[in-house]
Amino acid sequence: MAKLKLRGKDLIEIGYPQKGKVISIAIDAMLKHYRRERKDKVIQRLKSVLKNPEKYLGDGIFGKIAEELTTPVHIEAKQLETKRAPFTIFGENGIQEEAKHQLYTALKLPIARAGALMPDGHAGYGLPIGGVLATKNAVIPYGVGVDIGCRMCLSIYDIPASYLEGHKDKYVHMLQEHTKFGGFETHRSINDHEIFERTEFKEIPTVKKLFKKAYRQLGSSGGGNHFVEFGIVDVSDVNNEFNVPVGKYLGILSHSGSRGMGANIAKHYTKLAIQQTPLPGEAKNLAWLDLDTHDGQEYWLAMNLAGDYASACHHDIHKRLGKALGSRPLAMVENHHNFAWKEIVNGEELIVHRKGATPAQKGVLGIIPGSMTAPGFIVRGTGNVHSLQSASHGAGRQLSRRKAKQTITQSDIKKQLKDHGVTLIGGGIDEAPMAYKNIHHVMANQTELVEVVGSFTPKIVRMDR
Structure with a gap:
């Protein structure tokens, strides 16, 4: 069947308004979804x-057309505020200036209401890694991050820790046989899941x-800093x-996230956000989606699905x-980290983005890993309002990937291991x-954010490559 040929005059003839963007939106949607009809x-x-049009609001294909017909979205360049929203930086002396300036820029967004930077903070895209930002009725795809719903998961077994050394080959084989990494490894047999x-x-x-x-990717892990480890859990809190x-x-x-699905969702909606809320160059990657719009609502649903999918991968x-x-x-x-939640901040419902930051509401448990040779910690949140009830998501990088490759050798790593x-x-x-930064220094800079319940010491580590 020939490809659909649809022009603006075709829509004008049936009554579509020439003003605004509805005609271009409609043509784009039809060519994308009905190009062979x-x-x-x-x-x-x-x-x-x-x-x-009201009947089609929220529809996956026609919702954006209906939204433009009922309440046209006016796109105009956004300007940053001259003053920053209130913020707190934890462990400031150990954080690079670039990461701080990324937070400062985010705090000048007209939608920003409060922010924080965790002691593992370092530079990223949009928000810095370790950045927390509360916004009013808007979500920033790059404030969530590319790996939506990246998370930690720890299982504790009633098996003596000494078995790891006495039966090491057995556990090495388990990781080699039952874990998959990167963009191409998948399990031969996929488990069904309600997701x-x-x-x-x-x-x-x-x-x-x-x-x-x-x-296809269910139960697999990504590349980079994603891992599956056997280690020793030391439970220290009797309560x-x-x-x-x-x-x-x-x-x-x-440690892993929502795999290719999350990355593609992030890419698609970041592009839409940049189109809809154009910002000055230094803030370009902080473009947001209004949650009252079709695209904003759609991203919110997709983000939550990706987060639940990440959880399903870990459970698998x-x-x-x-x-x-x-x-x-x-x-x-x-x-989770790399996610956004609706939370009450200073008596107001806001969207709290935690990009590489662990939720640390009072009494909430979480895991803060170190590196492959450093312990991680099981923690209990204290609900600190100055951190927007957040804590670090790990030790944080002190060397960029490029710098690490330039200065570290395989011999250095083998000695550490x-x-x-x-x-x-x-x-x-x-x-x-x-x-990576020294995890003990990072933990010392957030004693007011979390209480330590126990620790995890890695012994057998599986990563990509």
């Missing part, structure tokens, strides 16, 4: 939307196209919420390894332990 059928669809029944996969066109990729007696246990810790990883262990976990502790009794499967020079 007969022109008369497409025109009939567009007539139906024009006749009753794939979600209506977003059917109703949001951008997400619908990602279904097959998401299904821990997960009811595990004080002592040392075998644990599995994973832990389920596979638990089956190989032949044991059920005593407890599981997990948390040997000194700490760690076995590494995969992993690049850019993820060397020396590329």
